[in-house]
Amino acid sequence: MGNNGTKNNKGGVAPLKIGLGIIGFGTVGQGVWKHLAATKKNMEVRMNVKIELIGVCVRDPNKTRAVKIPRTQIHTAPNDIVDDPRVNIVCELMGGTTLAREVTLRALRMGKVVISANKALICEHGAEIFKAVSEYGGQYLFEASVAGGIPIIKSLREGLVANRFSEIAGIINGTCNYLLTRMEKEGLSYETVLQDARRLGYVEADESLDLDGIDAYHKAVILAFLAHGKWIPRRNTLVEGIRNVTLEDIQRARDFGYRIKHLAVIRRNFAKGLMTLGVYPALIPLDKVLARVDDVYNGISLTGDVVGTTTLVGRGAGQDATASAVIGDIVDAIRTLKGASLKFLTREDLDSYAALGSTVRMASQEEIHTSFYLRFLLRDTHGVSAEVYRILAEEKISVARVVQYENPGTRHGTHTLSTYPVTEAAMERALRKFRRLRNVLDRPLVLRIFAPGN
Ligand code: NAP
Ligand code: HSE
Numbered sequence: 484m485g486n487n488g489t490k491n492n493k494g495g496v497a498p499l500k501i502g503l504g505i506i507g508f509g510t511v512g513q514g515v516w517k518h519l520a521a522t523k524k525n526m527e528v529r530m531n532v533k534i535e536l537i538g539v540c541v542r543d544p545n546k547t548r549a550v551k552i553p554r555t556q557i558h559t560a561p562n563d564i565v566d567d568p569r570v571n572i573v574c575e576l577m578g579g580t581t582l583a584r585e586v587t588l589r590a591l592r593m594g595k596v597v598i599s600a601n602k603a604l605i606c607e608h609g610a611e612i613f614k615a616v617s618e619y620g621g622q623y624l625f626e627a628s629v630a631g632g633i634p635i636i637k638s639l640r641e642g643l644v645a646n647r648f649s650e651i652a653g654i655i656n657g658t659c660n661y662l663l664t665r666m667e668k669e670g671l672s673y674e675t676v677l678q679d680a681r682r683l684g685y686v687e688a689d690e691s692l693d694l695d696g697i698d699a700y701h702k703a704v705i706l707a708f709l710a711h712g713k714w715i716p717r718r719n720t721l722v723e724g725i726r727n728v729t730l731e732d733i734q735r736a737r738d739f740g741y742r743i744k745h746l747a748v749i750r751r752n753f754a755k756g757l758m759t760l761g762v763y764p765a766l767i768p769l770d771k772v773l774a775r776v777d778d779v780y781n782g783i784s785l786t787g788d789v790v791g792t793t794t795l796v797g798r799g800a801g802q803d804a805t806a807s808a809v810i811g812d813i814v815d816a817i818r819t820l821k822g823a824s825l826k827f828l829t830r831e832d833l834d835s836y837a838a839l840g841s842t843v844r845m846a847s848q849e850e851i852h853t854s855f856y857l858r859f860l861l862r863d864t865h866g867v868s869a870e871v872y873r874i875l876a877e878e879k880i881s882v883a884r885v886v887q888y889e890n891p892g893t894r895h896g897t898h899t900l901s902t903y904p905v906t907e908a909a910m911e912r913a914l915r916k917f918r919r920l921r922n923v924l925d926r927p928l929v930l931r932i933f934a935p936g937n
Contacts, residue, residue, distance in 0.1 A: 498533040501817055504564035506586060507577030508539040508557075510684035511600050511627070513550035514806035515574060519813070530817055537570050538563065540577070561586040565593070572816050574809060575599045578688055584608050591615040591623065596816040600627035600805055603692070606701035610714055616828040622819060623828060624812035629702040630655050630781040632804030633797040634811065638785075639709040640827060646787025648710045650935060651749040653783030654776050655702045657800030658685045658693040659725050659745035663764075664777040667733045667742070685779055685800040695724035696745070699762040703747040706783075707760055711751055712839030719845040721761035721907075727928055728764050732858060735899055736930075738886055739856065741766035742774045746933055757846040765933040766856050766901075772796070773933075779804075786935070848908035854883070854932040855910055859898045862922040868898060871923070874916045875902075878909040895924055901932060 503519075505512045516536060519526075523534050538556045540563065558564060565573055565586055573590040575583055575597055583604050590597045592615060599605070605612065605628055616623045626636045630653070654660050658680050665676040677694075680686050685693075692698040700722045707715050725745050736743045746765040751758045767774040772794045776782035781799025786792045798804035819825045861867045875882060881903040888897040902910075910929065917923050 496531060498527065498531050499821060500569075501532050501534045501571055501820065502537045502567070502569035503534060503572050503574065503813070504537050504539070504567065504570040505574045505576060506540040506561045506564055507575065508541045508548065508550075509576070510802050511805045511809065512539060512574070512576040513548060514802035515576065515809045515813075516552070517550050518803070518806045519810055522810070526814065526817075530814075530821065532817055532821070534817075535569070537567055540564050562589065565590045565595070570595065571820055572596045572598060572813060574813075575601060575604075576809070577601075578603070580604050580607050584612075587612055587623075588615055591621040592619050594619050594621045596622040596624070596820070598627075598809055598812045598816060599623065599625045600809060601625075602628040602698065602701040602705060606704040609705070609708060613828045613833060617830045617833050622816060622826065624815060625705070626812050627805045627808035629705050630783060630795075631657060631779075631797065631799040631801065632807045633781055633783065633795045633799070634808070635706070635783055635795060636709065637811075638795065639706065643785060643787055643790060643793070645789045646785075647751075647753060648749075648785055648787050649751055649753065650786040651706055651710060651747075651783065652773065652933065652935065653706075653747055654744050654773060654781050655706075655747050655783065655799065656693055656696075656699040656745055657779040657781060657798070658687075658690075659696075659699070659764075660776065660781070660799065661685060661779045663725060663728070663733065663743055663745065666730050668777075670730065672730075680779075683779070684802050691724075693724075694726055696722045696762045697724075699745060699747045700760075703749055703760055703762055706747075707749050707758075708836065708840075710749065710785075711758060711843060712836035712841075713758070713843060714840075715758075715760050715845065719760070721763060723763040725764050728930075731897075732928060732930070735858065735886070735888075735897075736766050736856065739766065739884060739899070739901060740769055741856075741932065742769060743767075743930065744773060744776070744933075746773070748933070751843060752846075756843050757850060758843045759846045759851055761931075763931055765931045767933045771933075771935075784935070792935070848911065849906050851907045852904040853907060853910075854904050854934060855902045856930045856932055857900050857902070858928040859917070860895055860924040860927075861898050862924060863894045863896055864922060867920075867922040870920050871898070871917065874913050874920075877916070878905070878913040880905045880909060880913060
């Protein structure tokens, strides 16, 4: 596909025409065109190309949009964009996993470049899509799919390629972080902050993806594949969202010396050939960098055997940060279309990922050790704490710290405690037993305590 443009009649090389099609002209799609239009001239001069927006595709062509383009360039059938011979780069920014998959595979089978921000699609169909890239010689670039404006995909593929990663831990859902931060700092309710997150374009069309941890799981799966060569199915992971975390929990975590953040944690023990992947709200010690990553920012700490620990922080969601990542991919795509050998997902790349993934298995619940924070609502009666401690002892769960709070005007108290590391399996058994206690009101809240390397 390399093409450096043709000679013009003045003896110079005429700019190569690059045709761009954008499928999905919502928050991200409009952001890409808005910023690209502003920087296009400069990019065209630097790369000696002419970038043309051939068309966009939307569901409702009559919707009023902040970014205006001529009506003749607005389509409603994605194939009008994909099949147009003038389009070399297809930006799939529509979301979803059904039509988006069809459109992506169709474009790749034509040998075109597809640029995507669609982590759900990559998580579910990445293996099929990557295979199509290697078979048909197109390109698939997806920097915007994880951590918004942070170049984490490029870092894993390029800058940090010398490393084997024992731990990748990060805040990779901007909406959850925005919610937890503003609840904590401004004492606002979950619903109030969620409305702002929607208005700012952070939240997925299906917002349960954000709130129930699924979006972070999708992103963690992509990182795990790039770092460890393995597509990790949901059944082998722990996926929890933030719906059960209250303002009170956030404040009480502070009393223990922690902040609550929604984390994705991918660990690999190279000696034992074991791996874990979990996304969940966790208590992070106040002195850790990730504890200070606030608002819509994402932060990812990668611990590699060569580099040590590196943390990348930046805006994780929203129009501008995401557009920045997509435009970075557009520039890489143009360089490849001009003949540079930046190809990724070649047959050799896929073989090397397969080799990396073949030497590891997912750890069982008995093999994962974590410290926990528990919050119980206990009936105000004698012997109730003893019942809780009897169960903890039965499961060999050792308590590190305890704080009790009275709830004035009620006949119950809140009992919080932290534990030393125990297996996930032991904690699960203890929780089943707690549920049978009459004096434990409501389900105890269980949060993991993040300690690097545990
Ligand atoms: P959005 O604002 O809802 O935009 C989606 C766009 O796709 C809309 O223009 C919509 O058309 C169009 N569309 C949806 N279904 C379609 C169909 N069947 N046929 C034609 N057009 C269709 O979503 P977004 O926030 O831009 O997100 C787009 C993608 O980027 C998603 O994969 C998302 O996960 C990912 N992403 C988003 C962010 C973020 O901060 N928002 C960050 C990183 C990645 P209408 O406008 O007519 O409805
Ligand atoms: N809804 C996602 C988030 C968008 O809040 O992180 C960025 O991927």
